[in-house]
Amino acid sequence: MGIQEQYRSEAAALLSSGEVKLVIGFGEGSTADRRRPLFARTPEEAQKFVLDAACIANLSTYLVTEGLLSDGKKVAVFLKPDGIRSVNILISEAQLKPDQVVILGYAIDKAEITALEGRNISDFSLGEEIRSHTPPPHILQEAERIEEMNPAERFEFWKAHFSKCIKCYACRQVCPMCYCRRCIVDVNQPQWVSTSSHTLGNFEWNIVRAFHLAGRCAACGACDRACPVNIPLRLVNYRMGKEVIDAFDYCAGENSSQKPVLASFKQDDPETFIL
Numbered sequence: 690m691g692i693q694e695q696y697r698s699e700a701a702a703l704l705s706s707g708e709v710k711l712v713i714g715f716g717e718g719s720t721a722d723r724r725r726p727l728f729a730r731t732p733e734e735a736q737k738f739v740l741d742a743a744c745i746a747n748l749s750t751y752l753v754t755e756g757l758l759s760d761g762k763k764v765a766v767f768l769k770p771d772g773i774r775s776v777n778i779l780i781s782e783a784q785l786k787p788d789q790v791v792i793l794g795y796a797i798d799k800a801e802i803t804a805l806e807g808r809n810i811s812d813f814s815l816g817e818e819i820r821s822h823t824p825p826p827h828i829l830q831e832a833e834r835i836e837e838m839n840p841a842e843r844f845e846f847w848k849a850h851f852s853k854c855i856k857c858y859a860c861r862q863v864c865p866m867c868y869c870r871r872c873i874v875d876v877n878q879p880q881w882v883s884t885s886s887h888t889l890g891n892f893e894w895n896i897v898r899a900f901h902l903a904g905r906c907a908a909c910g911a912c913d914r915a916c917p918v919n920i921p922l923r924l925v926n927y928r929m930g931k932e933v934i935d936a937f938d939y940c941a942g943e944n945s946s947q948k949p950v951l952a953s954f955k956q957d958d959p960e961t962f963i964l
């Protein structure tokens with residue numbers, strides 16, 4: 690039995706036994722190389738799940754849908770390692786309880802899909818995998834190129850990219866870590882961040898978001914893929930993640946018992962912000 694059939698039948702069994710009320714996975718997309726989320730509530734619907742190399746979205750983002758888990762019933766979800774990291778972060782930020790989620794884990798290596806063992810978040814140990822995680826070579830190469838720029842060149846680089854931002858907030862909507870019920874950019878009394886698409890407002894939005902994600906980003910790349918004007922958001926997140934590793938030896942999503950890095954402190958934390 691292939692992994693797709695295996696997970697269809699596991700999902701159907703979870704639903705028919707009543708262990709979970711919902712399974713979130715992938716269904717056919719609008720084209721042969723795209724997949725869309727599929728929400729199965731019956732064993733019959735679970736037979737429509739698709740699992741192949743096109744299943745790249747981080748479905749953990751649906752777990753923080755308002756009210757989804759408020760009845761105490763469990764939800765199962767198809768997740769790659771970056772989605773599992775996201776769940777760890779959400780648990781550490783008290784947005785999920787570990788026993789609310791059943792994980793149907795899988796990994797994609799080129800076109801090959803493998804099943805991950807374990808169904809509870811505590812079954813997955815991602816420490817080494819995250820520590821050794823490096824972005825794809827083209828991202829790393831571009832990150833290094835930006836590092837070598839002087840501050841004025843770097844400012845021009847980001848100014849050119851951020852000037853394209855149309856404030857569609859797709860990057861926010863797709864991110865599992867953007868779970869605030871009311872985002873600060875939607876607050877208009879007072880209005881902290883301009884909603885218009887101009888240089889200052891675009892910088893405000895993108896920099897505020899980058900800082901908000903520091904030490905919290907699961908490096909799933911969903912924001913980068915969602916951006917309709919191709920702003921390389923992955924580069925921003927990679928740089929912020931690197932800062933946090935260097936300063937605090939902290940990788941987001943290693944396990945669910947981690948404390949959020951910017952909401953806790955150790956006696957020997959660097960105090961470079963104190964002049």
Ligand code: SF4
Binds near residue numbers: 864865902905911926
């Ligand atoms: S900021 Fe982007 S890469 Fe990081 S968790 Fe959110 S969607 Fe994924």
Ligand code: SF4
Binds near residue numbers: 853855856861917919
């Ligand atoms: S997805 Fe891209 S264009 Fe849309 S708000 Fe985010 S950075 Fe701007």
